[in-house]
Amino acid sequence: MSDLAITAMQTELTRERSAIRSLRLVQTACILVIALVIVSPLLMLVVASLKDDRFQILADMGSFRAFWVSNPTLSNFWEVGNFSGELAFGRYLLNSLFILACTVGAGLVVNSMAGFVLAWGSLRGRALVLSLVIALYVIPQESIIMPLVIMVSRAGMTDSFAVQIVPWVASPLYIFLFYQFFAQLPKELFEAAEIDGASVFRIYRSIFLPLSLPALATVSILMGIESWNQYLWPTLVTQTDYARPIAVAIATFFGQDSIYWDRAMAASVLMMLPILALYLAFQRWFVSSFVGSAVKG
């Protein structure tokens, strides 16, 4: 090969390399701009919650001071974090946490048991039940909410914790996710345990459940977020502070003539903290759980 050809190839290579480098530069710039758009509103929320003066919060909005607080104070949090009275966000937060814990706890048991029987049981109607469950997935919560309100008020369940927990424990989506997970585990697991004389419940409890940590994490996260963000249903079935969740309580800020942004921001940060802590602890699960629920199509 002549020297000329080699130099030509080298210039070609350097050109390609510099093209890649400039492409990387553009991509990095893009990602930084998007990060700014995505994160700055959240940063602003946290910063504003540490400012005491609600008029100052709005005045600061137009400048860099929206992202800076010179003398941070937790007074907003003390103001809204009561457990009784007018700004009982401490209580609302606990209400929401309680509802979440019960919904997810009961949901894991009920849905995983059903998913297990549908995957490994010997009942004759299994396939039919499974296809019915999948069909039910199409029904949106919004379109059953009208009759459901009548049903629970006839049953005298309104304004309770139960009314916010029990209806959402069993869910076609989560039954299906568990079914899918259990069904792909090897047949030998079930057969070996069966030969050893273990009952179906025992096989589920001692062999399949300990193996299904990924599925349990996925369903916990999806159910948790769903329960945490419930809004329409609790506005319809809670009237007093007793069982009111924090999402509904924050929305009441908007009903006032002039909004106390300082308090609304502090309450919002309170609402974000638990889910943020969970997110940071289980980030890997979070992201993969959303994919898991999507792949199903």
Add this chain to the structure above:
Amino acid sequence: MTLQQPALTATAALVRPARRRDRARLFQEIGMLAPAVMLLTIFLVVPFLLSFWTAMTNQPLVPRPTPVRFIGLTNFLRIFKDDLFWTSLWNVSRFTFWVIPVQCGLAFATALLLNQKLPLRNVFRGMFFLPAITSIVVVCVIWGTLFQYPTGPINQVIGFLSGGRIQPIDWLGDPNWAMFSIVLLSAWQAYGFQMIVYLAGLQGIPDELYDAARIDGANAFQRFWHVTMPGLRPTHVFVLVITTIQAFKLYTQVAILTQGGPKSSTETVVHYMVRTGFEEQKLGLASAVSVILFLIVLVIALLQRQLLRRFDV
């Protein structure tokens, strides 16, 4: 003969407890399935069927002494004659039309970027997913301040970038802008989910395809157009359908920030339903709206199945 006798009794002895065990197993399975089936029946199937029945009655929210009457399709006819219903349907369609390019575009762009070998991409991925875990109520608090008129941050930024040529916009108070503002905050909140779906889709395209295209002399754009895009076809369908269904159920943002206003410019189907049912207390009428909503969602879901079948196989 004599040899077979003990063998037979042995089998019989084995079979009998086995049968008993079978029955015990059956009961156990029924017991494990029962809680889910009962809950789904009471809280999903029954209200779903009831909604069809209630939709054909004059059921009020608060029980009245006069009995509830069956009135056939009158509720549906009344809804179809109500301009506000058509406005709400039109608004939701407008919302869908805007939110799909904004939300899915943002999701696709971020997924493409995160799929590159950029430094700190896991940190960015974690960051980009933050809005998705933010409750929509909190999102309303955040964007309620961002949209402040006339001196909110967004107006300030626009004023600064345009050198003061663009006048401040009353984002949530101007009928021409209100729905678009709802689109912006909804897309910001929800794009993270679609981003993850796209990332999974991108990772599902085998590297060999890219290598082959490179050997054939395809440049970056050609590789994107002839390898990435066809590989993502089922993902696109899925994302499109999920976003459309979400869009038709639009409620919380609107209920909190605009209450359907100004001038009904952000009235949505679900908001219309809740108002009819709980403010006007006409539950029969509201149930008819919920039946219509279900039918819309069903049609979209069936459409997805058809499209996916065409692309997948």
